[in-house]
Amino acid sequence: MSVETRSRRSPRGDNTRATILTAAEKLFAEHGIAAVSHRQIVAAARQGNGAAIGYHFGTTTDLVRAIEDKHGDHIESLRTRTISDMGSSPGLRDWVACLVLPLTDHLSAIGTPSWYARFAAQVLTDPTYRRIIIKNSFESASLHHVVEEIGRALPEVPEQELAERSVMMRTMLIYTCAEFERVLAEGNPSPWPHWPAAAHGLIDGIVALMQGPVTRLD
Template sequence: MAGRSRRLEQVSATREALLAAAEKLFAEHGVHEVANRQISAEAGQGNNTAVSYHFGTKIDLVRAILRRHAEPIEAGRLRMLEAVGDSTDLRDWVTCSVRPVTDHLESLGSPSWYARFIAQVTGDPALHAVAAEEFKTASPSMRALQDGLNRCLPHLPAEVHAERAAMTRHLITQMTAERERALADGQPTFRDSWSATATGLIDVIVVLWKAPVTREP
């Protein structure tokens, strides 16, 4: 029994090492530029087949990394949504979009690679759909968030709402990736903390949602 327990611990530790190594390399170089043997080497594994043994395909590995971070982000968003309740203040709902992500990034310390990993994956046409599917599955709170935004902005046409939701995602993804990269490289950042970064993003995104809708002639 003790031997089985140790074996399970070893398997878990190996998986975690491979996930961390893959996240770092994917963030720095892009998913398609990294070979499984490079991930194994970064994780300190002598077996070049370790990635395929533990995860299967590279897409499966990407999914595993996404799920690794989805749980704490979702938990944070659910807590914020509970506090917001039935608010009709747009800023409350935008905060629920932004702060679960920045809070999680702060919890990772520095250097971290998650924000840059997300930027790589969502910017890749072959992986964008994978990420979208994982976010939808792992984050049921996003439906409540969408409903809250709809209540605050009932005049927005559905297609404009969808467009501005996409703009919101891009802003969060790119600005957090830029800050994460600057921190890792020891470069100056626009704001002195993740919390302040969230505040700046929220300020801009609130204005984005409130922008007029101009119809083409």
């Protein structure tokens, strides 16, 4: 019987697993993956068994993947719904909204404080774990479709520049959300009053980025 099966069959195991996930996500978001030990996570989760992470998850990589999966399923369902709700002739802004809104709506639904955006930003800067976020968050079928449609809406932008701007677009999305999440958690002044306002600001910014002039260096 696998570790996951054991915990899933026990309500107590499910509660322990959820508590560990929350503690790990918060610590990873605030300090980075490499700076947090299993012992610190177990202590933050108030678990007496020092081997709890190994029992319920396995390695740190498994724990990072479990945190991403916890959020990724809901974000994916929101994206699928956003795509299906679009009109018959969507434009660039509509497709950018399909990129932004599933994440910001998810973060809004979690409430304050949340840690997922900062967790994702930390993972993206860690060469050991960034592939988990890239694979789960940026290689899903629905997101791949959205990015393709954004490209189709910009026929005047050459392929190389489009690839460069796609990287910038992803970076803008994750790090802007991470910064706003941090500001909300700390109760500091923000340019946006709430997540819907942040989402519309992000959509405006990404549309402007993608439509910007192309400068070639000879």
